[in-house]
Amino acid sequence: MQAKAKIRVTAFQMVPPPVQGLVRDLRVRWALEEAGIPYEESLIGQDDLSTPAHRRIQPFGQVPAIEMDGLELFESGSIVLEIGEKSEALLPKDAKGRARARTWVFAALNSVEQHFTALVGIDLFDANEEWAKLRRPAALEMVHTRLKDLSAWLGSREYLEDRFTAGDLMMTTVLRFLRHSNLVAEYPNLDAYLKRCEARPAFQRALAAQMKAFEA
Amino acid sequence: MQAKAKIRVTAFQMVPPPVQGLVRDLRVRWALEEAGIPYEESLIGQDDLSTPAHRRIQPFGQVPAIEMDGLELFESGSIVLEIGEKSEALLPKDAKGRARARTWVFAALNSVEQHFTALVGIDLFDANEEWAKLRRPAALEMVHTRLKDLSAWLGSREYLEDRFTAGDLMMTTVLRFLRHSNLVAEYPNLDAYLKRCEARPAFQRALAAQMKAFEA
Numbered sequence: 001m002q003a004k005a006k007i008r009v010t011a012f013q014m015v016p017p018p019v020q021g022l023v024r025d026l027r028v029r030w031a032l033e034e035a036g037i038p039y040e041e042s043l044i045g046q047d048d049l050s051t052p053a054h055r056r057i058q059p060f061g062q063v064p065a066i067e068m069d070g071l072e073l074f075e076s077g078s079i080v081l082e083i084g085e086k087s088e089a090l091l092p093k094d095a096k097g098r099a100r101a102r103t104w105v106f107a108a109l110n111s112v113e114q115h116f117t118a119l120v121g122i123d124l125f126d127a128n129e130e131w132a133k134l135r136r137p138a139a140l141e142m143v144h145t146r147l148k149d150l151s152a153w154l155g156s157r158e159y160l161e162d163r164f165t166a167g168d169l170m171m172t173t174v175l176r177f178l179r180h181s182n183l184v185a186e187y188p189n190l191d192a193y194l195k196r197c198e199a200r201p202a203f204q205r206a207l208a209a210q211m212k213a214f215e216a
Numbered sequence: 217m218q219a220k221a222k223i224r225v226t227a228f229q230m231v232p233p234p235v236q237g238l239v240r241d242l243r244v245r246w247a248l249e250e251a252g253i254p255y256e257e258s259l260i261g262q263d264d265l266s267t268p269a270h271r272r273i274q275p276f277g278q279v280p281a282i283e284m285d286g287l288e289l290f291e292s293g294s295i296v297l298e299i300g301e302k303s304e305a306l307l308p309k310d311a312k313g314r315a316r317a318r319t320w321v322f323a324a325l326n327s328v329e330q331h332f333t334a335l336v337g338i339d340l341f342d343a344n345e346e347w348a349k350l351r352r353p354a355a356l357e358m359v360h361t362r363l364k365d366l367s368a369w370l371g372s373r374e375y376l377e378d379r380f381t382a383g384d385l386m387m388t389t390v391l392r393f394l395r396h397s398n399l400v401a402e403y404p405n406l407d408a409y410l411k412r413c414e415a416r417p418a419f420q421r422a423l424a425a426q427m428k429a430f431e432a
Contacts, residue, residue: 059369060327060362071312075322082315096287099298106291106325111276114330131350146276153275 007032010057010065013043014214018124018180025064026210027076027173028083031166033202035087043213077109080166090166097161104160104167108174112150115142116177123180143183151187158196172197223248226273226281229259230430234340234396241280242426243292243389244299247382249418251303259429293325296382306382313377320376320383324390328366331358332393339396359399367403374412388413 009032011025032039048054049061058065058074065074066082073079081102084090091098119139126132150171154160159168175194178184185191197203225248227241248255264270265277274281274290281290282298289295297318300306307314335355342348366387370376375384391410394400401407413419 055365055368060323060365062327071315073315073319075319075326077322077326078315078319081318099287099289099294102297103289103291103294106293107276109322110291110293110325110329111278113326129350131347134345134347135351149271149276152271 006069007037007039008042008067009039010042010044010054011063011210011213013045013216020214021207021211022173022176022179023063023210024076024173026206027170028064028066028079029206029209030169030173030203031080031083031090033205034089034169034200035083036089037083037086041209041213043216077105077170080170081105084166090169092163092165097165100161101165101167104165105170108167108170112146112171113174113177115139115146116174119143120177120180143178147183147187147190151190154189154193156189158193164197164200168193168197172203222285223253223255224258224283225255226258226260226270227279227426227429229261229432236430237423237427238389238392238395239279239426240292240389242422243386244280244282244295245422245425246385246389246419247296247299247306249421250305250385250416251299252305253299253302257425257429259432293321293386296386297321300382306385308379308381313381316377317381317383320381321386324383324386328362328387329390329393331355331362332390335359336393336396359394363399363403363406367406370405370409372405374409380413380416384409384413388419 009025009028011029012023015023029039044054044063049058054065055061057067057072060074062074064076064079065072066079068082071082073082080090084098084101091101119136119142122132122136122139159165160171161167172194175184175190176198184194225241225244227245228239231239245255260270260279265274270281271277273283273288276290278290280292280295281288282295284298287298289298296306300314300317307317335352335358338348338352338355375381376387377383388410391400391406392414400410
């Protein structure tokens with residue numbers, strides 16, 4: 001970081017091991033790394049989530065949040081698009097390309113993520129609950145439905161559209177939620193896509209930065 | 217519609233009564249009405265969702281989708297933002313105002329909607345399932361958590377920010393998902409906010425258009 005950082009990312013100073021490397025500030029860090037924009041961290045604890053100071057920047061008591069040039073934003077999707085507007089590395093310059101990339105950001109967050117996190121919740125946090133045992137088959141089937149849809153769309157493409165965009169960044173972080181299972185590996189083109197995106201140097205730097213915070 | 221419509225919205229020709237007035241093309245219709253942009257409908261049946269022709273414009277086999285000026289988009293959030301870029305009625309002109317409105321679009325879809333639809337699924341579709349009976353208390357508690365957070369943010373404001381934006385449009389359609397219950401009414405400022413947004417003439421026209429399709 002040579003320039004004076006004007007950007008402050010709010011993230012956790014610690015989370016339990018099963019979610020380390022999955023917390024949603026990873027998306028923000030990755031977007032900033034792709035865009036080559038330096039940032040500072042503001043690390044908080046679980047106890048800070050309910051404070052008035054945090055609720056003012058994140059009304060639902062979550063992370064991430066960001067302060068950039070006097071603007072305060074929350075929601076990883078919104079923050080990634082805002083960073084994308086500053087860098088062609090995330091959003092193509094042409095209007096159609098930008099709109100398509102944005103559609104995939106929403107698709108990852110709205111049509112895919114909630115079904116994956118439902119299964120993750122059952123498997124990692126509620127596995128011994130009776131409701132979870134009864135519900136798991138349907139939750140798993142829904143995950144397969146989305147993986148199949150996504151695999152069919154991707155086909156032999158390298159990325160969701162004709163180049164890497166914020167949409168791929170977001171979809172990669174969503175596919176990573178299934179890392180406790182071998183589900184993605186059952187779809188070879190998705191597995192290769194996930195590895196292709198995770199191999200990006202900007203992703204590796206972002207992941208290392210999130211994990212480094214937990215070592216302190 | 218005086219001008220030749222260049223915009224085609226894909227929606228359902230029929231859905232079961234419990235979800236009439238809630239289908240997500242309502243968001244797109246409402247945004248177009250706020251922006252004063254005429255559109256045509258392309259009404260499809262449930263059987264059409266798996267066709268290659270539909271999957272090409274909606275990879276997950278859902279509605280809505282839109283064709284506008286040669287651009288094909290899916291995901292209601294993405295479409296509403298695209299329409300918003302054509303009209304100050306949905307997104308303020310200043311960069312900060314636009315970014316804040318966009319953050320609320322994501323918040324409605326990502327931090328709120330999934331918790332509401334989880335309860336709706338339990339109450340309307342799985343009420344007799346054993347897992348649903350066991351899970352309902354936690355699902356209801358999560359809905360209250362989000363309603364409380366949202367109510368605290370809103371306070372005595374008329375809208376989520378200092379004027380009506382695409383964020384309010386999206387949050388209104390999310391709050392409507394709870395219409396089978398009296399949950400929103402337990403939070404008087406949210407109840408008034410919901411009614412304030414639903415009273416907008418553009419919303420009324422959009423709702424009437426969605427419902428009209430089901431009468432055919």
